[in-house]
Amino acid sequence: QKEVEQNSGPLSVPEGAIASLNCTYSDRGSQSFFWYRQYSGKSPELIMSIYSNGDKEDGRFTAQLNKASQYVSLLIRDSQPSDSATYLCAALYNQGGKLIFGQGTELSVKP
Amino acid sequence: DGGITQSPKYLFRKEGQNVTLSCEQNLNHDAMYWYRQDPGQGLRLIYYSQIVNDFQKGDIAEGYSVSREKKESFPLTVTSAQKNPTAFYLCASNRGNTDTQYFGPGTRLTVL
Numbered sequence: 001q002k003e004v005e006q007n008s009g010p011l012s013v014p015e016g017a018i019a020s021l022n023c024t025y026s027d028r029g030s031q032s033f034f035w036y037r038q039y040s041g042k043s044p045e046l047i048m049s050i051y052s053n054g055d056k057e058d059g060r061f062t063a064q065l066n067k068a069s070q071y072v073s074l075l076i077r078d079s080q081p082s083d084s085a086t087y088l089c090a091a092l093y094n095q096g097g098k099l100i101f102g103q104g105t106e107l108s109v110k111p
Numbered sequence: 112d113g114g115i116t117q118s119p120k121y122l123f124r125k126e127g128q129n130v131t132l133s134c135e136q137n138l139n140h141d142a143m144y145w146y147r148q149d150p151g152q153g154l155r156l157i158y159y160s161q162i163v164n165d166f167q168k169g170d171i172a173e174g175y176s177v178s179r180e181k182k183e184s185f186p187l188t189v190t191s192a193q194k195n196p197t198a199f200y201l202c203a204s205n206r207g208n209t210d211t212q213y214f215g216p217g218t219r220l221t222v223l
């Protein structure tokens with residue numbers, strides 16, 4: 001069973017702080033990883049994708065991948081109340097191209 | 112405007128009825144997917160199609176059926192055999208099975 005695990009939270013951080021969201025995956029063959037943001041009642045929207053070990057930065061967001069530890073993280077710098085949402089981690093299972101999603105981490109940014 | 116549309120936004124079904132959820136995309140994507148999301152849960156794959164006239168079962172296909180007669184359309188039928196159909200249904204598409212998936216706005220189905 002291919003699995004992706006996330007802390008369900010809620011994770012609460014003050015405005016302006018760094019929010020750190022973590023994810024582990026079980027399939028060593030997974031090569032592609034995605035972070036989606038989902039506001040309550042809405043559909044997921046892509047934040048970041050990462051394919052190589054190391055860091056990938058896009059504005060206030062940094063994705064980190066460590067394939068040896070099977071660990072993916074998302075850092076949000078200068079967190080804003082508008083970042084309050086559920087963040088879904090997903091790993092691409094190469095056989096058949098299926099995305100496996102974690103259960104999501106709820107983030108709350110307090111003004 | 113390119114994108115993925117789903118209809119209806121909200122759907123109510125009586126027990127024993129079949130209902131069909133629509134998903135259309137004008138992104139020229141080859142692959143399309145249906146997911147189900149329950150409260151506080153991640154997404155679970157119901158069915159997916161990588162090419163017209165072909166589709167595969169996902170992890171929770173029982174009680175659901177699909178068709179892929181046109182590249183841009185991938186309707187999902189929730190049959191009376193699905194015992195607990197109340198959920199948020201999401202359609203997604205991408206250019207190929209290793210590419211980023213993009214989601215439609217979703218259909219919230221409630222069984223009365």
